Amino acid sequence: MAKASAPMEIDDASLPSSTTDKGKSLFASDPKSAPWVEKYRPQSLADVAAHRDIIDTIDRLTSENRLPHLLLYGPPGTGKTSTILAVARKLYGAQYKNMILELNASDDRGIDVVRQQIQNFASARSLSFGTKSTVKLVLLDEADAMTKDAQFALRRVIEKHTKSTRFALICNHVNKIIPALQSRCTRFRFAPLDSSNIRERLEHVIKAEGLDVDQGGLTSLVRLSNGDMRKALNILQSTHMSSQHINEEAVYLCTGNPMPKDIEQIAYWLLNESFKSAFNYISDVKMRKGLALVDIVREVTMFVFKIKMPPTIRVKLINDLADIEYRLSFACNDKLQLGSLISTFTNARCALVAAV
Ligand SMILES: Nc1ncnc2c1ncn2[C@@H]1O[C@H](COP(=O)(O)OP(=O)(O)OP(=O)(O)O)[C@@H](O)[C@H]1O
Ligand SMILES: [Mg+2]
Structure with missing residues (x-):
């Protein structure tokens, strides 16, 4: 069932984050086995690679406490969820868990959830002490998996609770979100990351992990990722597990892709x-x-x-x-x-x- 926050994304000890937190482990107890996609999940908005215009706009709105309802959409692994989580960290710091209701596709997403859980959370008084904002945040990840009925019900809930609650909808396919919901949100499209952004972020991880990757290996990682940063990091990590020296051949062999x-x-x-x-x-x-x-x-x-x-x-x-x-x-x-x-x-x- 839905919960107020997903433990994997929160690390109270790491709050508040800053650019110097870049790459801070969420799996501090066993950093070796930590998936790099989580270990290197951007902690602050400054850590999010690419989408500079979008991130700067969201950053400014967050700083000014003028955050609108948001609809972030685009292909997988481009930083949509990371961006919203970074916004929540910035807004609430250590109060994060009290102030955010996070629902994703593995939760029940029918009309009952909208009527009960979201409604209950939105109408409950917020327990915010010393946070930057007293407005709560409902994060609906993978919102394109919501039924049409639930989306229609959400339309009313958003309207009713606009004063106390912001809604952030995230999805891959924006055409699956009903127009009435779209028009209540400020939309931001997260495009696939371009090669230079993927390369730069990979170089950061390669340096932090002390990996031996040659230019051919790096170029192959960038090519095979197709603008998906999650994919790039997953391929890098699995290639590293199978081979000490990471070159073109090792990357292609590991993914099973033809060279x-x-x-x-x-x-x-x-x-x-x-x-x-x-x-x-x-x-x-x-x-x-x-x-x-x-x-x-x-x-x-x-x-x-x-x-x-x-x-x-x-x-x-x-x-x-x-x-x-x-x-x-x-x-x-x-x-x-x-x-x-x-x-x-x-x-x-x-x-x-x-x-x-
Ligand atoms: N713009 C980015 N800058 C830095 N790292 C990124 C970026 N986008 C993705 N990543 C990496 O990929 C992982 C997955 O990113 P995230 O969960 O934000 O993607 P998403 O856009 O929400 O994807 P999906 O649509 O599949 O949910 C992050 O933990 C991070 O390691
Ligand atoms: Mg996501």
Whole structure:
């Protein structure tokens, strides 16, 4: 059931936080086993990487005690939850647990929760001693998982308790939030982090942990994270567990993703070899390196953009590859789909020959 706060995110001893707290462990008793995503969760707004305009605006509003209801949305691992938790730390310091009701997707999110828990919390008198704000905070993480009924009920609750309570809604898919709720909140979109932000934050963790990571390893981590900082830290930590020296190969091996040079080789076979040879070579590399066909198809699709060919042939090839990827997502037979992949390239090769 819902609770007033999640223990993993709170560390009273670390309050109030400052930029010098950067990287302070929440798992001080056993820092070695601590997941780095938690160990390096930003403690203050200044620690949040990227989104400078958004963070500065939220920081200013928090300092001036003018925080509106918030709706933070965007893809995973971009700092939405961390930002709100940092706001709560800034507002309430050690009183944090009394002043915030945090509900997330694992809790019951139906209309009853809105009617009872949120309503009870919002209407209860706050026990704030010496906090920066006496206004309480309801944090609805993963708000896109709320039922429509609950969202409609929340609309009224927000209105009724605006004086005493701020609501912060967080979600990945803003289109799942009803317009009436959206219009009651100030919306901020958290975009995927750009490579330089991911790189910088990774460098900070690498230094703090004293890791041996070369440039190839760092570039691979940035590439595979796709703008998701959580993913970047998780890959870094699991690669570190399997290998002391972190280079490109170690990162790709750990994630099971095909390396760029494997993809180049596979594309070469697809473009030059007979059906039988391509089938054998690709099956062999797939087995040896433990690659998933779906990853190969996705990376080969990206590779097709680098090959010079008439646009009509490229579009057809990419569409066909997307079909294969789609079928693979339904666990279609791998061998059949590998055959399909090779046939797709055979057709493209014929079209290329006819075009010259
Ligand atoms: N902007 C950021 N700056 C620094 N660290 C970040 C940032 N975004 C994410 N992280 C890292 O990733 C972890 C997860 O971040 P967070 O929980 O804030 O993501 P989120 O945007 O709420 O993702 P989700 O949509 O999946 O809930 C954090 O603990 C932190 O280590
Ligand atoms: Mg979150």
